[in-house]
Amino acid sequence: MSYAILLILHLAAAVAFIGTLFYQVVIWRAATSELAESSLQEVSARLSAVTRKVLHWVVLVLYGAGIGLAWHYRGVLADPFGSPFATLLTLKILLALSIVGHYLAIAVLLRRGRLTVRRNRLLHLAVLLQMLLIIVLAKGMFHFS
Structure with missing residues (x-):
């Protein structure tokens, strides 16, 4: 696979991964801090399940493309x-x-x-x-x- 395609895949997956985590850590926490536990549990469980399914693919692309990019720089990484x-x-x-x-x-x-x-x-x-x-x-x- 070409360097340009690996780079685009890596960047797109990084944006998806970081954006998802930012949403979970900052936005979701702030938005749900005052909700009752009973109303939050079901939505949270469903959101977590969907997030895990999607992120498995995102992480596979992110790390796969990252390994491909690192291979391109293997000479540099030797030192x-x-x-x-x-x-x-x-x-x-x-x-x-x-x-x-x-x-x-x-x-x-x-x-x-x-x-x-x-x-x-x-x-x-x-x-x-x-x-x-x-x-x-x-x-x-x-x-x-």
Whole structure:
């Protein structure tokens, strides 16, 4: 697949992923903070189910295209601290792997029945902050190198 197509797929999936998470962390929380738990539970459960189905595909495209783009820069990544570009790309990849780790933690906590509302919010906030840092690093890769 060409670099341009991988880049477009990666950017579109990143927009969808970050937008969805921003909606969940900021907008949904603010909009539902004063609703009764009984009215919120059913809508929240349905929204979560649909979000998971859609995001599985979005994440597959995001990380698949990201791997393809990283392969394009494999020579640069051979020396991860050899240039500002390589360092920023390496940090971006490490943050992307950290996000996977956070979602694995959510899955494990959910399976074990230990995912509290507070933990869920904190983990999602951490992921959102990491995503925002990835955006800054991505822009920096081409402006500081």
